Amino acid sequence: xxxxxxxxxxxxxxxxxxxxxxxxxxxxxxxxxxxxxxxxxxxxxxxxxxxxxxxxxxxxxxxxxxxxxxxxxxxxxxxxxxxxxxxxxxxxxxxxxxxxxxxxxxxxxxxxxxxxxxxxxxxxxxxxxxxxxxxxxxxxxxxxxxxxxxxxxxxxxxxxxxxxxxxxxxxxxxxxxxxxxxxxxxxxxxxxxxxxxxxxxxxxxxx
Amino acid sequence: xxxxxxxxxxxxxxxxxxxxxxxxxxxxxxxxxxxxxxxxxxxxxxxxxxxxxxxxxxxxxxxxxxxxxxxxxxxxxxxxxxxxxxxxxxxxxxxxxxxxxxxxxxxxxxxxxxxxxxxxxxxxxxxxxxxxxxxxxxxxxxxxxxxxxxxxxxxxxxxxxxxxxxxxxxxxxxxxxxxxxxxxxxxxxxxxxxxxxxxxxxxxxxx
Numbered sequence: 001x002x003x004x005x006x007x008x009x010x011x012x013x014x015x016x017x018x019x020x021x022x023x024x025x026x027x028x029x030x031x032x033x034x035x036x037x038x039x040x041x042x043x044x045x046x047x048x049x050x051x052x053x054x055x056x057x058x059x060x061x062x063x064x065x066x067x068x069x070x071x072x073x074x075x076x077x078x079x080x081x082x083x084x085x086x087x088x089x090x091x092x093x094x095x096x097x098x099x100x101x102x103x104x105x106x107x108x109x110x111x112x113x114x115x116x117x118x119x120x121x122x123x124x125x126x127x128x129x130x131x132x133x134x135x136x137x138x139x140x141x142x143x144x145x146x147x148x149x150x151x152x153x154x155x156x157x158x159x160x161x162x163x164x165x166x167x168x169x170x171x172x173x174x175x176x177x178x179x180x181x182x183x184x185x186x187x188x189x190x191x192x193x194x195x196x197x198x199x200x201x202x203x204x205x206x207x
Numbered sequence: 208x209x210x211x212x213x214x215x216x217x218x219x220x221x222x223x224x225x226x227x228x229x230x231x232x233x234x235x236x237x238x239x240x241x242x243x244x245x246x247x248x249x250x251x252x253x254x255x256x257x258x259x260x261x262x263x264x265x266x267x268x269x270x271x272x273x274x275x276x277x278x279x280x281x282x283x284x285x286x287x288x289x290x291x292x293x294x295x296x297x298x299x300x301x302x303x304x305x306x307x308x309x310x311x312x313x314x315x316x317x318x319x320x321x322x323x324x325x326x327x328x329x330x331x332x333x334x335x336x337x338x339x340x341x342x343x344x345x346x347x348x349x350x351x352x353x354x355x356x357x358x359x360x361x362x363x364x365x366x367x368x369x370x371x372x373x374x375x376x377x378x379x380x381x382x383x384x385x386x387x388x389x390x391x392x393x394x395x396x397x398x399x400x401x402x403x404x405x406x407x408x409x410x411x412x413x414x
Binding site for chain 2: 121125126129134137138143146161162163166167170171174176177178179180185193194197198201202204
């Protein structure tokens, strides 16, 4: 997974440099903070995500950061949700199989070529020993992402492309869980996962 | 997941107290060390697994531990594989569906009622920031477990119970990845996962 350090995800530009003392709109400060946190997470890893550095590089005060987020990890989780969202859209072309392949391909590319695999593994890893971070990660990233997947699968079920009695949460566990299984548990290259086969196996079975 | 602290896994008895200076057979020392490490991991969590405590409680010398394992985490990973193995057997009754349900039920019970969910999450979590531990976990636990699953699925494929072109590694990712997805990523109770449905979805698909 070390080649993740060479090709970096292009999704996080630095926020416009704004160090003036004039009061900025809250939404703008918040957006700059999230952009800065996501950039630090994805470019330098979880250890670089400190309130000290985010304050310095976003122009927000540390007091503001402490007021808005319980910990740098919680901020990193929300930042990753916000910044990755455009890259992890669920297409709806009406063709469920093609749409799942497209979304999972974007996801695995973000993790491999995009360089997100290592920092996101670190973030999920840190959440296993820190119940506040686990709560923030689950609430601001993992469960909202599951909700987006549910919506696409619900549309497919209504369109008769999934059996009425299919359990959508289990389908989500099978698809994205397969990716995380290689990334976090087996520690084998996610790039070797054949996403088209994963989707075909999940939709059509293996008997 | 906090109820994992009340009902403890019964798989790790304390090794027989042996503090005498007489030289014990290497295999016996090794076995006592693994039993002690697994007990500390499962009863008290990853932070309790130190060479200091394992030496004190197993009767092995710290020098021996440093010689045999690169780190306490690496020892914990091997200890967990050894101690969990009898609980995670792959039955082969000839009925693939029933056998997968039985094995995954044992696995999810070990994680929930057995109390292994929290310490194993901690161990996998720590592996995300520690490449030596990641290597030890993958080599001594995750990949050997995958190999055992592959053997059962290969037998099923030979018996015509899985399509010849089915990708066995993807099936493994779908089944156990689904469990780890809830445990590590979503942070929702694994006990709510309907294992029979997971197996049925994986074998027969959802179209």
